[in-house]
Amino acid sequence: MTHDPSAIPGYDYGTGRVSRSPVTLEALAQLKKAADLTEEDQRYLSLAGEILADQAEDMVSAWRARIGANEHLARWFQKPDGQPDDRYKAAVKPRFVQWVIDTCTRPYDQAWLDYQEEIGLRHTPEKKNATDRASAPPLVPLRYVVAFTSVVITTTREFLGNKGHSPEQIEHMQAAWTKAVLLSVALWSRPYTKPGLW
Amino acid sequence: MTHDPSAIPGYDYGTGRVSRSPVTLEALAQLKKAADLTEEDQRYLSLAGEILADQAEDMVSAWRARIGANEHLARWFQKPDGQPDDRYKAAVKPRFVQWVIDTCTRPYDQAWLDYQEEIGLRHTPEKKNATDRASAPPLVPLRYVVAFTSVVITTTREFLGNKGHSPEQIEHMQAAWTKAVLLSVALWSRPYTKPGLW
Numbered sequence: 001m002t003h004d005p006s007a008i009p010g011y012d013y014g015t016g017r018v019s020r021s022p023v024t025l026e027a028l029a030q031l032k033k034a035a036d037l038t039e040e041d042q043r044y045l046s047l048a049g050e051i052l053a054d055q056a057e058d059m060v061s062a063w064r065a066r067i068g069a070n071e072h073l074a075r076w077f078q079k080p081d082g083q084p085d086d087r088y089k090a091a092v093k094p095r096f097v098q099w100v101i102d103t104c105t106r107p108y109d110q111a112w113l114d115y116q117e118e119i120g121l122r123h124t125p126e127k128k129n130a131t132d133r134a135s136a137p138p139l140v141p142l143r144y145v146v147a148f149t150s151v152v153i154t155t156t157r158e159f160l161g162n163k164g165h166s167p168e169q170i171e172h173m174q175a176a177w178t179k180a181v182l183l184s185v186a187l188w189s190r191p192y193t194k195p196g197l198w
Numbered sequence: 199m200t201h202d203p204s205a206i207p208g209y210d211y212g213t214g215r216v217s218r219s220p221v222t223l224e225a226l227a228q229l230k231k232a233a234d235l236t237e238e239d240q241r242y243l244s245l246a247g248e249i250l251a252d253q254a255e256d257m258v259s260a261w262r263a264r265i266g267a268n269e270h271l272a273r274w275f276q277k278p279d280g281q282p283d284d285r286y287k288a289a290v291k292p293r294f295v296q297w298v299i300d301t302c303t304r305p306y307d308q309a310w311l312d313y314q315e316e317i318g319l320r321h322t323p324e325k326k327n328a329t330d331r332a333s334a335p336p337l338v339p340l341r342y343v344v345a346f347t348s349v350v351i352t353t354t355r356e357f358l359g360n361k362g363h364s365p366e367q368i369e370h371m372q373a374a375w376t377k378a379v380l381l382s383v384a385l386w387s388r389p390y391t392k393p394g395l396w
Contacts, residue, residue: 030270034345036352091268122340124395134316138284142396146344147232150377153351157369167365170356178376186344189387192395197322198340 005101008094010131012118013102014111021117022109028113041176042108048160048173049104049154055159056100060093063151073148076140088134103180103191113187120188142192149185153178201301201383206292207328210316211300215345219308221385224313233381239374240306240335246358247302253357254298258291263348271346271394272337278363286332301378311385319387340390 010019022147023031052059059074067073077092079085099119106112121127123145125138160173188198203209233281250257265271266282275290279282283335297317304310309314319325321343323336388396 030268030318031341031345033268034271036264036343037348038384047201066234070228070231139395142387142391143384144232145228146387147381149289150380152231152234153380154373157373166248175355176353182348182351183345186341189344189390192392193340193390194392196337197337197390 004102005098008098011095011098013098013115018114018118021113021168021187023117023190025110025113026047028108028187029059030146031183031186032108037176037183040172042045042063043157044169044176045104045180046174047165047169048177049101051160051165051173052104052156053101055162057093058096059100059159060096062155063088063096063148064093065106066151067148073144076137076144078136087136088132088136089127091132091134102183103184104177108111108183115189116184117190119184120191126190126191139160142157142189145188146185149181153181200269202318203272203296207289209293209296209312210329211296216312216316219311219312219385220386221310221315223311224275226306226385229304229381229384233377233384235374238370239354239377242352242367242370242374243302243378245363245367246375247299249361249363249371250302250354251299251359254295255291255379257298257357258294259356260353261282261294261346262291264289264349265346273340274342276334278333283332283334286327286330286334289332301382303394306381314385315384315388317382318389321386324389340387343386344383350379380389 005013067077074084075082077085077089082134102115117129122131123140128138128140129136156177157170157174158172160177165173203211265275272282274282275283275287277386288371300310300313316325320329321338326338327334354375355368355372358368358375
Protein backbone atom coordinates (compact mmCIF):
# COMPACT_ATOMS: atom_id res chain seq x y z
CA MET A 1 0.00 0.00 0.00
CA THR A 2 1.44 3.37 -0.95
CA HIS A 3 -0.93 5.25 1.35
CA ASP A 4 1.18 7.56 3.54
CA PRO A 5 -0.98 9.21 6.20
CA SER A 6 1.81 11.55 7.28
CA ALA A 7 1.28 13.34 3.95
CA ILE A 8 -2.25 14.38 5.00
CA PRO A 9 -2.20 18.10 5.84
CA GLY A 10 -2.93 18.70 9.51
CA TYR A 11 -2.65 15.01 10.39
CA ASP A 12 -0.23 15.48 13.25
CA TYR A 13 -0.37 11.99 14.74
CA GLY A 14 2.82 11.18 16.61
CA THR A 15 4.41 14.55 15.92
CA GLY A 16 5.57 17.34 18.21
CA ARG A 17 2.67 19.49 16.94
CA VAL A 18 0.35 17.47 19.20
CA SER A 19 0.48 18.27 22.91
CA ARG A 20 0.74 15.51 25.47
CA SER A 21 -2.67 14.35 26.70
CA PRO A 22 -3.37 15.18 30.35
CA VAL A 23 -4.77 11.63 30.59
CA THR A 24 -2.22 9.11 31.85
CA LEU A 25 -1.65 5.69 30.31
CA GLU A 26 -2.89 4.23 33.61
CA ALA A 27 -6.14 6.19 33.28
CA LEU A 28 -6.41 4.95 29.68
CA ALA A 29 -6.02 1.35 30.87
CA GLN A 30 -8.87 1.92 33.34
CA LEU A 31 -11.01 3.47 30.62
CA LYS A 32 -10.36 0.50 28.34
CA LYS A 33 -11.62 -1.75 31.13
CA ALA A 34 -14.72 0.44 31.54
CA ALA A 35 -15.41 0.01 27.81
CA ASP A 36 -14.52 -3.71 28.11
CA LEU A 37 -12.06 -3.39 25.25
CA THR A 38 -10.03 -6.60 25.49
CA GLU A 39 -7.00 -8.07 23.72
CA GLU A 40 -9.42 -10.20 21.72
CA ASP A 41 -11.29 -7.07 20.67
CA GLN A 42 -8.04 -5.53 19.48
CA ARG A 43 -7.40 -8.59 17.30
CA TYR A 44 -10.89 -8.21 15.79
CA LEU A 45 -10.18 -4.51 15.27
CA SER A 46 -7.11 -5.49 13.25
CA LEU A 47 -9.28 -7.70 11.07
CA ALA A 48 -11.82 -4.88 10.77
CA GLY A 49 -8.98 -2.60 9.70
CA GLU A 50 -8.16 -4.92 6.78
CA ILE A 51 -11.83 -4.98 5.77
CA LEU A 52 -12.47 -1.25 6.17
CA ALA A 53 -9.23 0.21 4.81
CA ASP A 54 -10.45 0.52 1.22
CA GLN A 55 -14.00 1.34 2.33
CA ALA A 56 -13.17 4.03 4.90
CA GLU A 57 -13.58 6.85 2.40
CA ASP A 58 -17.05 5.56 1.44
CA MET A 59 -17.96 5.34 5.13
CA VAL A 60 -16.95 8.93 5.75
CA SER A 61 -18.75 10.05 2.59
CA ALA A 62 -21.94 8.39 3.84
CA TRP A 63 -21.59 10.06 7.26
CA ARG A 64 -20.86 13.39 5.62
CA ALA A 65 -23.95 13.08 3.41
CA ARG A 66 -26.06 12.58 6.49
CA ILE A 67 -24.49 15.58 8.22
CA GLY A 68 -24.97 17.69 5.10
CA ALA A 69 -28.65 16.77 4.92
CA ASN A 70 -29.32 18.15 8.41
CA GLU A 71 -28.89 21.90 8.79
CA HIS A 72 -28.38 21.61 12.57
CA LEU A 73 -25.44 19.28 11.92
CA ALA A 74 -24.12 20.95 8.77
CA ARG A 75 -23.88 24.44 10.24
CA TRP A 76 -20.73 23.67 12.23
CA PHE A 77 -18.90 23.34 8.92
CA GLN A 78 -20.30 26.43 7.24
CA LYS A 79 -18.76 29.78 6.44
CA PRO A 80 -20.12 32.93 8.14
CA ASP A 81 -22.37 33.47 5.08
CA GLY A 82 -24.12 30.14 5.78
CA GLN A 83 -22.64 28.35 2.78
CA PRO A 84 -20.79 25.03 3.22
CA ASP A 85 -17.07 25.59 3.66
CA ASP A 86 -16.04 23.12 1.00
CA ARG A 87 -12.33 23.83 1.37
CA TYR A 88 -12.54 23.13 5.11
CA LYS A 89 -14.62 20.01 4.62
CA ALA A 90 -12.20 18.74 1.97
CA ALA A 91 -9.28 19.34 4.32
CA VAL A 92 -10.91 17.47 7.21
CA LYS A 93 -12.06 14.48 5.16
CA PRO A 94 -8.78 12.55 4.72
CA ARG A 95 -8.13 12.90 8.45
CA PHE A 96 -11.61 11.54 9.21
CA VAL A 97 -10.91 8.63 6.86
CA GLN A 98 -7.56 8.04 8.53
CA TRP A 99 -9.32 8.04 11.93
CA VAL A 100 -11.32 4.98 10.84
CA ILE A 101 -8.14 3.18 9.90
CA ASP A 102 -6.20 4.33 12.97
CA THR A 103 -9.00 3.24 15.31
CA CYS A 104 -8.66 -0.27 13.93
CA THR A 105 -4.93 -0.55 13.46
CA ARG A 106 -2.97 1.74 15.81
CA PRO A 107 -1.71 0.56 19.18
CA TYR A 108 -3.49 2.53 21.90
CA ASP A 109 -0.25 4.01 23.24
CA GLN A 110 0.91 7.50 24.23
CA ALA A 111 0.83 8.79 20.63
CA TRP A 112 -2.70 7.49 20.16
CA LEU A 113 -3.79 8.95 23.49
CA ASP A 114 -2.27 12.33 22.64
CA TYR A 115 -4.03 12.38 19.29
CA GLN A 116 -7.43 11.61 20.83
CA GLU A 117 -6.99 14.70 23.02
CA GLU A 118 -6.07 16.65 19.88
CA ILE A 119 -9.22 15.42 18.09
CA GLY A 120 -11.34 16.47 21.06
CA LEU A 121 -9.73 19.91 21.14
CA ARG A 122 -10.28 20.35 17.41
CA HIS A 123 -14.03 20.09 18.07
CA THR A 124 -14.00 22.77 20.80
CA PRO A 125 -13.20 26.52 20.74
CA GLU A 126 -9.64 25.78 21.85
CA LYS A 127 -8.61 24.39 18.45
CA LYS A 128 -11.67 24.22 16.15
CA ASN A 129 -10.87 25.67 12.69
CA ALA A 130 -7.23 26.39 13.62
CA THR A 131 -5.61 23.53 11.70
CA ASP A 132 -7.34 24.50 8.45
CA ARG A 133 -7.66 28.27 9.09
CA ALA A 134 -11.41 27.89 8.62
CA SER A 135 -14.03 30.42 9.67
CA ALA A 136 -16.79 27.99 10.66
CA PRO A 137 -18.38 28.18 14.15
CA PRO A 138 -15.78 27.45 16.86
CA LEU A 139 -17.48 24.26 18.07
CA VAL A 140 -19.13 20.97 17.33
CA PRO A 141 -21.49 20.63 20.33
CA LEU A 142 -20.84 17.62 22.54
CA ARG A 143 -24.44 16.42 22.27
CA TYR A 144 -24.04 15.98 18.52
CA VAL A 145 -20.68 14.26 18.85
CA VAL A 146 -22.22 11.73 21.25
CA ALA A 147 -25.49 11.27 19.37
CA PHE A 148 -23.84 10.93 15.96
CA THR A 149 -21.66 8.17 17.40
CA SER A 150 -24.70 5.93 16.92
CA VAL A 151 -24.50 6.52 13.18
CA VAL A 152 -20.77 5.78 13.16
CA ILE A 153 -21.41 2.55 15.07
CA THR A 154 -24.52 1.21 13.37
CA THR A 155 -23.63 1.97 9.75
CA THR A 156 -20.23 0.28 10.01
CA ARG A 157 -21.83 -3.15 10.28
CA GLU A 158 -22.78 -3.18 6.62
CA PHE A 159 -19.22 -2.34 5.56
CA LEU A 160 -17.84 -5.09 7.82
CA GLY A 161 -20.14 -7.52 6.00
CA ASN A 162 -18.95 -6.64 2.51
CA LYS A 163 -16.00 -9.04 2.35
CA GLY A 164 -17.56 -12.44 2.99
CA HIS A 165 -16.81 -12.94 6.67
CA SER A 166 -18.99 -15.13 8.89
CA PRO A 167 -21.82 -13.65 10.97
CA GLU A 168 -19.80 -14.53 14.09
CA GLN A 169 -16.73 -12.69 12.81
CA ILE A 170 -18.82 -9.69 11.79
CA GLU A 171 -20.48 -9.61 15.19
CA HIS A 172 -17.13 -9.75 17.00
CA MET A 173 -15.76 -6.96 14.81
CA GLN A 174 -18.89 -4.87 15.29
CA ALA A 175 -18.62 -5.20 19.09
CA ALA A 176 -14.93 -4.32 19.03
CA TRP A 177 -15.62 -1.30 16.81
CA THR A 178 -18.39 -0.16 19.17
CA LYS A 179 -16.05 -0.34 22.15
CA ALA A 180 -13.20 1.42 20.34
CA VAL A 181 -15.41 4.26 19.11
CA LEU A 182 -16.91 4.84 22.55
CA LEU A 183 -13.45 4.75 24.14
CA SER A 184 -12.43 7.45 21.65
CA VAL A 185 -15.53 9.56 22.31
CA ALA A 186 -14.95 9.27 26.07
CA LEU A 187 -11.47 10.74 25.52
CA TRP A 188 -12.76 13.44 23.13
CA SER A 189 -15.29 14.56 25.76
CA ARG A 190 -12.55 15.66 28.18
CA PRO A 191 -12.05 19.25 26.95
CA TYR A 192 -15.83 19.76 26.91
CA THR A 193 -16.24 18.79 30.56
CA LYS A 194 -16.39 20.98 33.67
CA PRO A 195 -13.29 20.72 35.88
CA GLY A 196 -13.42 17.64 38.06
CA LEU A 197 -16.36 15.98 36.33
CA TRP A 198 -14.59 14.15 33.51
CA MET B 199 -48.30 -7.42 34.21
CA THR B 200 -48.63 -6.19 37.79
CA HIS B 201 -45.32 -4.32 37.64
CA ASP B 202 -45.95 -0.74 38.82
CA PRO B 203 -42.85 1.39 38.33
CA SER B 204 -44.32 4.32 40.26
CA ALA B 205 -43.89 2.19 43.40
CA ILE B 206 -40.08 2.22 42.96
CA PRO B 207 -38.60 4.57 45.60
CA GLY B 208 -36.97 7.59 43.99
CA TYR B 209 -38.36 6.79 40.54
CA ASP B 210 -39.83 10.23 39.92
CA TYR B 211 -40.63 9.86 36.21
CA GLY B 212 -43.44 12.19 35.20
CA THR B 213 -43.80 13.70 38.66
CA GLY B 214 -43.39 17.22 39.98
CA ARG B 215 -40.24 16.09 41.82
CA VAL B 216 -38.39 16.20 38.49
CA SER B 217 -37.46 19.65 37.19
CA ARG B 218 -38.15 20.63 33.63
CA SER B 219 -35.23 19.90 31.31
CA PRO B 220 -33.54 23.00 29.91
CA VAL B 221 -33.49 21.12 26.59
CA THR B 222 -36.46 21.95 24.37
CA LEU B 223 -38.53 19.40 22.49
CA GLU B 224 -37.24 21.00 19.29
CA ALA B 225 -33.65 20.42 20.41
CA LEU B 226 -34.59 16.84 21.25
CA ALA B 227 -36.00 16.37 17.74
CA GLN B 228 -32.69 17.61 16.31
CA LEU B 229 -30.75 15.29 18.58
CA LYS B 230 -32.89 12.33 17.48
CA LYS B 231 -31.98 13.17 13.89
CA ALA B 232 -28.30 13.36 14.84
CA ALA B 233 -28.59 9.86 16.32
CA ASP B 234 -30.67 8.78 13.29
CA LEU B 235 -33.39 7.47 15.58
CA THR B 236 -36.35 7.00 13.23
CA GLU B 237 -39.99 5.98 13.58
CA GLU B 238 -38.98 2.52 12.39
CA ASP B 239 -36.36 2.37 15.14
CA GLN B 240 -39.01 3.25 17.71
CA ARG B 241 -41.12 0.33 16.49
CA TYR B 242 -38.14 -2.00 16.89
CA LEU B 243 -37.56 -0.54 20.35
CA SER B 244 -41.12 -1.52 21.26
CA LEU B 245 -40.40 -5.07 20.15
CA ALA B 246 -37.13 -4.99 22.11
CA GLY B 247 -39.12 -3.84 25.13
CA GLU B 248 -41.28 -6.97 24.95
CA ILE B 249 -38.19 -9.15 24.68
CA LEU B 250 -36.18 -7.42 27.38
CA ALA B 251 -38.88 -6.71 29.99
CA ASP B 252 -38.39 -9.95 31.91
CA GLN B 253 -34.63 -9.96 31.25
CA ALA B 254 -33.89 -6.38 32.28
CA GLU B 255 -33.01 -7.33 35.83
CA ASP B 256 -30.54 -9.93 34.58
CA MET B 257 -29.03 -7.35 32.24
CA VAL B 258 -28.52 -4.88 35.08
CA SER B 259 -27.12 -7.64 37.30
CA ALA B 260 -24.58 -8.50 34.61
CA TRP B 261 -23.57 -4.83 34.23
CA ARG B 262 -23.37 -4.43 38.00
CA ALA B 263 -21.13 -7.50 38.28
CA ARG B 264 -18.76 -5.95 35.78
CA ILE B 265 -18.75 -2.65 37.65
CA GLY B 266 -18.19 -4.45 40.95
CA ALA B 267 -15.21 -6.34 39.55
CA ASN B 268 -13.39 -3.10 38.68
CA GLU B 269 -12.34 -0.99 41.65
CA HIS B 270 -12.12 2.17 39.51
CA LEU B 271 -15.78 1.69 38.54
CA ALA B 272 -17.04 0.31 41.86
CA ARG B 273 -15.67 3.15 44.00
CA TRP B 274 -18.42 5.58 42.94
CA PHE B 275 -20.89 3.38 44.83
CA GLN B 276 -18.84 2.86 47.97
CA LYS B 277 -19.20 4.25 51.46
CA PRO B 278 -16.47 6.52 52.86
CA ASP B 279 -14.87 3.45 54.48
CA GLY B 280 -14.32 1.92 51.02
CA GLN B 281 -16.94 -0.79 51.43
CA PRO B 282 -19.73 -1.22 48.86
CA ASP B 283 -22.83 0.72 49.85
CA ASP B 284 -25.20 -2.20 49.46
CA ARG B 285 -28.26 -0.23 50.59
CA TYR B 286 -27.54 2.46 47.99
CA LYS B 287 -26.88 -0.09 45.26
CA ALA B 288 -30.08 -1.95 46.12
CA ALA B 289 -32.05 1.32 45.96
CA VAL B 290 -30.64 2.27 42.55
CA LYS B 291 -31.10 -1.15 40.95
CA PRO B 292 -34.87 -1.16 40.26
CA ARG B 293 -34.56 2.30 38.70
CA PHE B 294 -31.72 1.05 36.48
CA VAL B 295 -33.90 -1.93 35.46
CA GLN B 296 -36.80 0.41 34.78
CA TRP B 297 -34.51 2.56 32.63
CA VAL B 298 -33.99 -0.40 30.27
CA ILE B 299 -37.75 -0.82 29.94
CA ASP B 300 -38.47 2.91 29.65
CA THR B 301 -35.84 3.33 26.94
CA CYS B 302 -37.70 0.78 24.85
CA THR B 303 -41.30 1.62 25.64
CA ARG B 304 -41.76 5.25 26.68
CA PRO B 305 -42.62 7.97 24.18
CA TYR B 306 -39.73 10.44 23.98
CA ASP B 307 -41.86 13.37 25.15
CA GLN B 308 -41.46 16.13 27.73
CA ALA B 309 -41.67 13.73 30.68
CA TRP B 310 -39.03 11.48 29.15
CA LEU B 311 -36.82 14.47 28.36
CA ASP B 312 -37.15 15.81 31.90
CA TYR B 313 -36.23 12.44 33.36
CA GLN B 314 -33.09 12.14 31.20
CA GLU B 315 -31.93 15.46 32.68
CA GLU B 316 -32.70 14.06 36.13
CA ILE B 317 -30.66 10.92 35.42
CA GLY B 318 -27.74 13.06 34.26
CA LEU B 319 -27.93 15.23 37.38
CA ARG B 320 -28.04 12.15 39.61
CA HIS B 321 -24.60 11.22 38.28
CA THR B 322 -23.10 14.66 39.04
CA PRO B 323 -22.48 16.56 42.31
CA GLU B 324 -25.75 18.43 41.86
CA LYS B 325 -27.89 15.39 42.73
CA LYS B 326 -25.65 12.33 43.20
CA ASN B 327 -26.58 10.42 46.39
CA ALA B 328 -29.42 12.81 47.24
CA THR B 329 -32.33 10.55 46.24
CA ASP B 330 -31.07 7.69 48.40
CA ARG B 331 -29.30 9.77 51.09
CA ALA B 332 -26.14 7.85 50.27
CA SER B 333 -22.60 8.89 51.24
CA ALA B 334 -20.76 7.64 48.16
CA PRO B 335 -18.54 10.00 46.12
CA PRO B 336 -20.58 12.85 44.60
CA LEU B 337 -19.95 11.82 41.00
CA VAL B 338 -19.80 9.16 38.34
CA PRO B 339 -17.16 10.63 35.99
CA LEU B 340 -18.38 11.34 32.48
CA ARG B 341 -15.59 9.29 30.90
CA TYR B 342 -16.88 6.15 32.62
CA VAL B 343 -20.49 6.89 31.70
CA VAL B 344 -19.51 7.18 28.04
CA ALA B 345 -17.09 4.25 27.98
CA PHE B 346 -19.42 1.89 29.86
CA THR B 347 -22.10 2.65 27.26
CA SER B 348 -20.24 0.18 25.06
CA VAL B 349 -20.98 -2.57 27.58
CA VAL B 350 -24.65 -1.57 27.74
CA ILE B 351 -24.84 -1.65 23.95
CA THR B 352 -22.83 -4.75 23.11
CA THR B 353 -24.13 -7.08 25.84
CA THR B 354 -27.77 -6.38 25.01
CA ARG B 355 -27.50 -8.25 21.72
CA GLU B 356 -27.39 -11.61 23.46
CA PHE B 357 -30.56 -10.83 25.44
CA LEU B 358 -32.34 -9.69 22.26
CA GLY B 359 -31.49 -13.06 20.75
CA ASN B 360 -32.98 -15.13 23.56
CA LYS B 361 -36.56 -15.26 22.28
CA GLY B 362 -36.25 -16.80 18.84
CA HIS B 363 -36.33 -13.72 16.62
CA SER B 364 -34.68 -13.65 13.21
CA PRO B 365 -31.15 -12.32 12.73
CA GLU B 366 -32.66 -9.41 10.77
CA GLN B 367 -35.06 -8.53 13.60
CA ILE B 368 -32.28 -8.81 16.17
CA GLU B 369 -30.03 -6.59 14.07
CA HIS B 370 -32.78 -3.95 13.70
CA MET B 371 -33.47 -4.00 17.44
CA GLN B 372 -29.76 -3.83 18.26
CA ALA B 373 -29.34 -0.77 16.01
CA ALA B 374 -32.40 0.92 17.54
CA TRP B 375 -31.12 0.17 21.06
CA THR B 376 -27.71 1.61 20.16
CA LYS B 377 -29.30 4.83 18.92
CA ALA B 378 -31.61 5.15 21.91
CA VAL B 379 -28.84 4.59 24.44
CA LEU B 380 -26.56 7.13 22.78
CA LEU B 381 -29.41 9.65 22.58
CA SER B 382 -29.87 9.16 26.33
CA VAL B 383 -26.16 9.51 27.07
CA ALA B 384 -26.01 12.68 24.96
CA LEU B 385 -28.75 14.13 27.18
CA TRP B 386 -27.11 12.90 30.40
CA SER B 387 -23.86 14.64 29.38
CA ARG B 388 -25.47 18.09 29.58
CA PRO B 389 -24.87 18.87 33.27
CA TYR B 390 -21.25 17.69 32.94
CA THR B 391 -20.47 20.10 30.13
CA LYS B 392 -18.91 23.56 30.23
CA PRO B 393 -21.36 26.39 29.48
CA GLY B 394 -21.93 26.77 25.74
CA LEU B 395 -20.18 23.55 24.71
CA TRP B 396 -23.04 21.07 25.08
